[in-house]
Amino acid sequence: MRILLIEDDAETAVYVMQGLHESGHSIATARDGRDGLFQATGQDWDLLIVDRMLPGLDGMTLVRTLRTGGIETPVLFLTTLGGIDDRVNGLNAGADDYLVKPFAFSELAARVAALGRRPRRTATDTTLQVADLEMDLLARSVQRAGRSIELQPREFRLLEFLMRHAGQVVTRTMLLEQVWDFHFDPHTNVVESHISRLRGKIDKTHDTALIHTVRGAGYCLRESA
Amino acid sequence: MNLPRLFRTSSFRLTLLYAGLTGVSFLLLFAMIFWSTTHFMQHQIDITVAAEIKELRNGASDSSLDSLRRIVQKSTEQSPGFFYLLQDRGGTVLAGNLPRLDPVLEIREWVGDNRLAQYRKIDIRGLGVDAGEGAYLFIGMNAHQVYEMSESVARSFLWGCAAAMLLVLIGGAAMSLSVLRRIEGMSQTSRDIIGGDLQRRIALNGSGDEFDHLAISLNAMLDRIQILMDGLRQVSTDIAHDLRTPLTRLRQRLELAQERPTDATALHATLATTLTAIDAILQTFSALLRIAQVESGARRASFTTVDLSELLHTIVEVYQPAFEEKSQLLSERIAPNLFVSGDRELLMQLFANLVENATRHSAEGAHVTLFAERQAAALNISVSDNGPGIPADMREKVLQRFVRLDASRSTPGNGLGLSMAAAVAALHDADLQLSDCTPGLRVTVAFPAARSV
Numbered sequence: 001m002r003i004l005l006i007e008d009d010a011e012t013a014v015y016v017m018q019g020l021h022e023s024g025h026s027i028a029t030a031r032d033g034r035d036g037l038f039q040a041t042g043q044d045w046d047l048l049i050v051d052r053m054l055p056g057l058d059g060m061t062l063v064r065t066l067r068t069g070g071i072e073t074p075v076l077f078l079t080t081l082g083g084i085d086d087r088v089n090g091l092n093a094g095a096d097d098y099l100v101k102p103f104a105f106s107e108l109a110a111r112v113a114a115l116g117r118r119p120r121r122t123a124t125d126t127t128l129q130v131a132d133l134e135m136d137l138l139a140r141s142v143q144r145a146g147r148s149i150e151l152q153p154r155e156f157r158l159l160e161f162l163m164r165h166a167g168q169v170v171t172r173t174m175l176l177e178q179v180w181d182f183h184f185d186p187h188t189n190v191v192e193s194h195i196s197r198l199r200g201k202i203d204k205t206h207d208t209a210l211i212h213t214v215r216g217a218g219y220c221l222r223e224s225a
Numbered sequence: 226m227n228l229p230r231l232f233r234t235s236s237f238r239l240t241l242l243y244a245g246l247t248g249v250s251f252l253l254l255f256a257m258i259f260w261s262t263t264h265f266m267q268h269q270i271d272i273t274v275a276a277e278i279k280e281l282r283n284g285a286s287d288s289s290l291d292s293l294r295r296i297v298q299k300s301t302e303q304s305p306g307f308f309y310l311l312q313d314r315g316g317t318v319l320a321g322n323l324p325r326l327d328p329v330l331e332i333r334e335w336v337g338d339n340r341l342a343q344y345r346k347i348d349i350r351g352l353g354v355d356a357g358e359g360a361y362l363f364i365g366m367n368a369h370q371v372y373e374m375s376e377s378v379a380r381s382f383l384w385g386c387a388a389a390m391l392l393v394l395i396g397g398a399a400m401s402l403s404v405l406r407r408i409e410g411m412s413q414t415s416r417d418i419i420g421g422d423l424q425r426r427i428a429l430n431g432s433g434d435e436f437d438h439l440a441i442s443l444n445a446m447l448d449r450i451q452i453l454m455d456g457l458r459q460v461s462t463d464i465a466h467d468l469r470t471p472l473t474r475l476r477q478r479l480e481l482a483q484e485r486p487t488d489a490t491a492l493h494a495t496l497a498t499t500l501t502a503i504d505a506i507l508q509t510f511s512a513l514l515r516i517a518q519v520e521s522g523a524r525r526a527s528f529t530t531v532d533l534s535e536l537l538h539t540i541v542e543v544y545q546p547a548f549e550e551k552s553q554l555l556s557e558r559i560a561p562n563l564f565v566s567g568d569r570e571l572l573m574q575l576f577a578n579l580v581e582n583a584t585r586h587s588a589e590g591a592h593v594t595l596f597a598e599r600q601a602a603a604l605n606i607s608v609s610d611n612g613p614g615i616p617a618d619m620r621e622k623v624l625q626r627f628v629r630l631d632a633s634r635s636t637p638g639n640g641l642g643l644s645m646a647a648a649v650a651a652l653h654d655a656d657l658q659l660s661d662c663t664p665g666l667r668v669t670v671a672f673p674a675a676r677s678v
Contacts, residue, residue, distance in 0.1 A: 154543070182577070184515070188547045188584060188585070
């Protein structure tokens with residue numbers, strides 16, 4: 001992916017750049033908001049990573065300006081610790097996702113991957129399939145190898161999210177935000193419990209597991225180990 | 226209070242403006258009265274003089290100058306209020322009590338310095354007419370009254386005007402002084418506060434006037450600022466106090482790893498535990514900042530109507546599997562359609578924290594129940610468990626930051642969960658109470674009910 005990182009802190013920039021470079025992305029940086037906006041509009045990018053606090057032009061204004069200008073490149077917003085309002089404001093300005101600094105690199109990598117391959121959803125998208133697991137979004141039914149599986153609404157949402165991001169790592173935080181609308185970190189192993197329950201329904205009676213734990217990062221739904 | 230300060234007040238400037246306006250209207254009134262009285266009296270004189278001339282002419286036996294002279298002579302002796310003059314073509318005085326005059330056929334007067342030499346003290350106004358055969362007849366009257374009157378009118382007006390001005394100025398100064406004194410009191414209080422005496426508040430005089438209203442608002446603002454500052458101070462103290470321990474431990478661990486020659490695997494393990502420790506510290510930071518933000522009250526601006534019933538169902542749904550893993554039971558008794566005005570994200574965290582608290586501090590097999598019901602004007606939500614509970618004397622304390630029953634801090638948690646819950650409850654004007662559930666703990670959050678939708 002071609003990624004533009006707009007971040008004024010040199011150390012963070014290097015940290016993000018190195019990591020994403022190793023993940024196989026090509027990445028450029030801008031050190032202030034004005035330069036960032038200039039580069040963002042001047043070239044074609046697959047993803048913009050924008051810091052909330054920037055000299056010259058703040059991240060919020062930058063994203064809003066891009067969106068007003070009709071540039072729909074996905075934006076991952078980096079916000080500071082504890083800024084409750086930053087998330088809502090960032091998303092309102094037109095960002096696609098947000099990440100609170102400081103973050104684990106695995107978290108950033110997972111979100112970058114999710115944004116980059118964001119499927120452009122269409123109305124005809126009524127079924128999802130991974131290996132022998134099928135989900136009918138209209139009938140709200142799930143089958144594996146032809147056998148119907150009963151899921152509770154929240155389990156259905158969890159599985160749907162995993163299937164939409166099949167092959168990608170989804171982190172615990174992503175699941176908390178997207179599936180349960182939890183924008184804080186619960187200390188109880190909420191996610192783990194739900195995943196293990198879902199595993200019991202999806203994987204238990206089958207030889208090949210679909211839900212994999214990625215150590216130190218999160219989970220991944222994919223065909224092979 | 227120095228005088229220049231008084232003169233610079235806006236109320237005193239207003240007073241001056243009013244004084245000016247009053248003065249101008251006084252002058253206008255004076256001019257009108259002066260003009261009309263003077264004019265009226267002069268007119269009276271002119272009429273009287275004209276009538277006298279007519280009478281003299283009628284009184285003369287014929288139109289000859291001599292008979293006129295006789296009658297003028299007679300009138301001069303008999304009518305003391307009048308001044309007469311009859312002179313012939315050559316200017317020789319034939320009769321009367323005035324010196325020779327230029328024969329000017331019109332109304333004329335001698336006032337002030339232009340008085341006739343003979344009548345130094347008397348103002349004269351009169352009419353000169355042609356008496357026939359080139360002779361000139363003038364009859365005048367003492368006009369002293371007219372000017373006396375004008376002068377007296379002018380004098381009284383001047384005094385009145387001066388008195389009025391004086392009164393206005395004194396009143397204005399008094400008013401300005403009282404305003405200035407109130408303002409000065411406020412400024413003094415502000416200066417004291419700036420100087421560091423944060424407890425100072427503006428005194429009210431109890432009259433309920435606009436200054437009292439202003440003082441009440443300002444005092445409320447100061448109280449709010451004080452609360453925020455206390456919160457901030459509390460946070461910094463807490464951070465210094467409670468983060469020192471984990472940071473010290475972290476430092477020791479790193480120092481140890483640096484000093485001892487260890488293999489790569491051991492170093493890796495140290496790095497992993499260090500990262501975990503740092504993450505925990507960051508999480509504590511984040512939680513502290515979040516609490517501070519919630520306490521600042523800024524979130525109130527984005528309140529919407531939140532379906533508490535639905536939110537609580539979600540909480541139960543989210544935590545159910547985690548409870549089952551610990552062989553604990555989470556049950557719910559939630560009345561439908563409970564709505565409050567609030568911040569959904571924060572309310573979610575409030576109840577998540579309470580439920581987590583219940584599961585974390587209860588043993589396996591414990592039973593946690595989430596109740597939600599409408600009672601009179603309030604919505605009561607409670608989370609009760611049958612765990613060890615909290616001794617009565619600690620119930621208030623555990624709401625403070627970092628306060629934990631487990632003083633050794635060996636159980637997981639950062640001692641901020643209930644603080645956050647209390648902060649969110651306070652933000653929603655809800656009352657958070659801890660009570661005994663015999664056995665166990667019950668946390669009740671009572672919301673003022675929003676109108677049901």
